Structure formats: C-alpha cells, structure tokens
Amino acid sequence: MTNDEVEGDREALDLLIRGFQVSRMLRLVADLGLADKIPRDGSRTVSELAADCAVLATPLLRVLRALAAFGVFRLDMDGSVWHSPRSLWLRTDAPNSLHYGARFWSAPGSWKAWGMLDVALTGGVPHEAAWSTGRFQYLREHADEARGFDAFMANFPDRRHEAIAASFDFSTAKRIVDVGAGNGEALHHILARFPAARGVVFDREDVVAAIAPQALADGRIDFEGGSFFERVPEGGDIYLIVRVLHNWPDTECVQILRNCRAAMASDARLLVVEQIIEPDPARGRPAGYLVDMQMMAMFGTARERTIPEFDELFERSGFTRQRVIATGSPVSVIEALPR
Missing domain, CATH: 1.10.10.10 (Winged helix-like DNA-binding domain superfamily/Winged helix DNA-binding domain)
Known part of the structure; x- marks a missing residue:
C-alpha cells in the first residue's frame, strides 16, 4: 500500500x-x-x-x-x-425521511444503553444496565420517546412498507392481522394496493391509544390492544409480523408464533418480515449488522437471524416455511403455513 x-x-x-x-x-x-x-x-x-x-x-x-x-x-x-x-x-416531507432516524438512534434511551454495551459480552442487557428497566417498559414510561419510536418505524429508511405491499399478492386476503403493528403503516400501504382487504392493527394498549383516528383508513382498519405473549386476534387469513421477532430472544419468539398459530385457521398464512442476516460480513450490508447490534444493546440476546434460525423457530411453533420473497428493500417476506 x-x-x-x-x-x-x-x-x-x-x-x-x-x-x-x-x-x-x-x-x-x-x-x-x-x-x-x-x-x-x-x-x-x-x-x-x-x-x-x-x-x-x-x-x-x-x-x-x-x-x-x-x-x-x-x-x-x-x-x-x-x-x-x-x-x-x-x-x-422527504419520502422515507431520515429526520426520524436522526432523532431515534441517539435518543436518551438508546444513547445511554450503548454506553453500557460491554455488559452484553458477559450475558447482561445493556439497556437494563443503563436504565434498570427493560426497553418496552422504558418506552411506556417515556411517552415522547415511544411516539418517536413509532414515527421512526413508520418512516424507516429501508422503504419496507412499500416493499411488502409490492412484493406479496394480497388480492385474496379478506382480513389481515398485523401483529405488533405500531401505528399500522404497513397495513396502510397494503390496503392502498388491495382495496378488497381489511386489516387489524394489534399492539400494546399504549401504542394503540396513541394512533390518530384518521389512521382507520375509512373504516377498513380496526385497532385492538393487547399482548402478543398472551394472545393475538382470531379470524385473519393472513397474519403479518413486521420487524417484531428481532426484538426478542428465541423463547419469546416461539411464544409469539405459537399464539399466532393458535389464532389461525388451517388455511391461513403467516408472513414474517425481517432482514435476514448474512453470516459473511463481506457479503452483507453494514446497516444490517448495526441493527443487529442495536438489538444486542436494547435486549441482550435478541438479534437478526439467518434462514436456518427462522426455520428452527417455525419448527418449534407449529409452522413450515414455504418460501422467502426478496423485496425492493433490505427486508424479506418469509411465508410460512400452519402444520
């Protein structure tokens, strides 16, 4: 050199x-x-x-x-x-504005947790070490940051919402249940393309309570509060989980998926939307590994996953993976059917 x-x-x-x-x-x-x-x-x-x-x-x-x-x-x-x-x-007003990311990534909750990143190397959870509480409890106690998180998810710069709607054929869907949906941005993009469908936004009570009434999409979207660790709404023919599983360790992921399975009819479909981690960093995108590190900082053992790791989750929760659909975004749509 x-x-x-x-x-x-x-x-x-x-x-x-x-x-x-x-x-x-x-x-x-x-x-x-x-x-x-x-x-x-x-x-x-x-x-x-x-x-x-x-x-x-x-x-x-x-x-x-x-x-x-x-x-x-x-x-x-x-x-x-x-x-x-x-x-x-x-x-x-920029499409997929980075304004929300600039506020979110270094907001106090994340900022202080990253300062404790080293505790993850000995089995600790940086966010808990920094704040003496879990990430989601922290957001419940800090409403301004929680709403900032929702806005960031709605404007995440990977264009995931448009990509989901454009990559999967929802034309036969009658009722789409979006599990851990935030403010329902993914459903809005899907329903705009597929006018025959209706949707359910299912998330924590505090998240649902903060959604503006105009997000009802002229009555085509219902809001329902609750914990996906306890149950998910029944009656959907498609269950959508967008960037939720990477927030949780395997045991909790299996519980979420089992609750989805319990709510689903035999002919319903599960769509898991996640960024699939590339084991070889020479082939992967740097932003994907940074998200993986964010999961470690916030939740300890929560993480981005490979396809074999998703298959293991499906096997433990009563699903069989059918296919992986690439999108015009870093995320992929993983379709699975009940066993």
Missing part, C-alpha cells in the same frame, strides 16, 4: 471512532426541525435559523460548520445555509 492509502485508512477509521459525535449533532438539528426551516432551493442565514430555533447563533454556526464538513448542509462564508443532497433527507 502507498503512504496515501495508509493515511486514508487511518483517517477513515478515525472518523468512524468519532462517529458518535456526528450522530449527536444530527440529532440536535433534527430536534430543532432545522432542515424544515431551510427552503429546498433557497437559503437562510445562521442568525435567522438561530432566531427561529430560539438558540444562540454562534454555537449553531459551529454545529452547522461541522456537519457541512460531512456533506450535511452547505455553509457559505457569508453565513448563508443551504441544503445539500444529504441534508434534504432530514426534511420531514
């Missing part, structure tokens, strides 16, 4: 080491809603933005200058701030 290549690797690693600093600055500007305050094709001065955000201009300038060095916003020498291609993704 040449000296320039060696130095380039050193600098790249140095920036990775300090990546938490960039994450925290991105959360700061997202919390301020700053990207929405800059016109798509125009500029604002730092002083104007500071006044709009009720903060001091000098520290805001320093934050924007640092972010601009990473290609997030453009900053002219006269103090004018413009959007860059990257900062446009921080606008809340």
Whole structure:
C-alpha cells in the first residue's frame, strides 16, 4: 500500500471512532426541525435559523460548520445555509425521511444503553444496565420517546412498507392481522394496493391509544390492544409480523408464533418480515449488522437471524416455511403455513 492509502485508512477509521459525535449533532438539528426551516432551493442565514430555533447563533454556526464538513448542509462564508443532497433527507416531507432516524438512534434511551454495551459480552442487557428497566417498559414510561419510536418505524429508511405491499399478492386476503403493528403503516400501504382487504392493527394498549383516528383508513382498519405473549386476534387469513421477532430472544419468539398459530385457521398464512442476516460480513450490508447490534444493546440476546434460525423457530411453533420473497428493500417476506 502507498503512504496515501495508509493515511486514508487511518483517517477513515478515525472518523468512524468519532462517529458518535456526528450522530449527536444530527440529532440536535433534527430536534430543532432545522432542515424544515431551510427552503429546498433557497437559503437562510445562521442568525435567522438561530432566531427561529430560539438558540444562540454562534454555537449553531459551529454545529452547522461541522456537519457541512460531512456533506450535511452547505455553509457559505457569508453565513448563508443551504441544503445539500444529504441534508434534504432530514426534511420531514422527504419520502422515507431520515429526520426520524436522526432523532431515534441517539435518543436518551438508546444513547445511554450503548454506553453500557460491554455488559452484553458477559450475558447482561445493556439497556437494563443503563436504565434498570427493560426497553418496552422504558418506552411506556417515556411517552415522547415511544411516539418517536413509532414515527421512526413508520418512516424507516429501508422503504419496507412499500416493499411488502409490492412484493406479496394480497388480492385474496379478506382480513389481515398485523401483529405488533405500531401505528399500522404497513397495513396502510397494503390496503392502498388491495382495496378488497381489511386489516387489524394489534399492539400494546399504549401504542394503540396513541394512533390518530384518521389512521382507520375509512373504516377498513380496526385497532385492538393487547399482548402478543398472551394472545393475538382470531379470524385473519393472513397474519403479518413486521420487524417484531428481532426484538426478542428465541423463547419469546416461539411464544409469539405459537399464539399466532393458535389464532389461525388451517388455511391461513403467516408472513414474517425481517432482514435476514448474512453470516459473511463481506457479503452483507453494514446497516444490517448495526441493527443487529442495536438489538444486542436494547435486549441482550435478541438479534437478526439467518434462514436456518427462522426455520428452527417455525419448527418449534407449529409452522413450515414455504418460501422467502426478496423485496425492493433490505427486508424479506418469509411465508410460512400452519402444520
């Protein structure tokens, strides 16, 4: 390797080491809603933005200058701030906006848990070590973060919701039960494509209570609160579980799946939507491994899984995998039938 290549690797690693600093600055500007305050094709001065955000201009300038060095916003020498291609993704009106991710990934609950990541290596749960409580109980006690989590799931930048609706034929579905559905974003995309179907959003009572009435989709979606560890609604011909199982260790996953199996008729189908982890990191996508690490930080042994690991869960819970459907997103749709 040449000296320039060696130095380039050193600098790249140095920036990775300090990546938490960039994450925290991105959360700061997202919390301020700053990207929405800059016109798509125009500029604002730092002083104007500071006044709009009720903060001091000098520290805001320093934050924007640092972010601009990473290609997030453009900053002219006269103090004018413009959007860059990257900062446009921080606008809340951007499709699959990254505004919600900038606020979620380094929100207090995650931020403090990642600071305790080392306890996972000796069998502990970082989130519990940081907060003395489990992740979902923490969200129940911190409503602002919980709603931020719901918004992030609805705007997750992998375009999973559109991809699910586009990749599977729901035309024969009459009643789709979305288990652990959050605010029902996946169902909204599915019902928009398949007008004959109806849906049920099933999630915790506090999650369901926070869903806006307009999310009923003109009466085509019902909301039902409860715990999927105890039961799931009966009467669906498709049971949909989107990015839920990766939140739980194997034993809890089997319990969720068994409850789905108990609610299902023999001709119903189960669709598990997850990002399948690639065992070889040389072939995988970095973002997938970061999600796997997030699961470790939040839940300890919860994780992303390989296809053989999903097959084991199905075997233990009364299902047989039929096929794996790739989508236009990092997630795949795993179809399974009751045994």
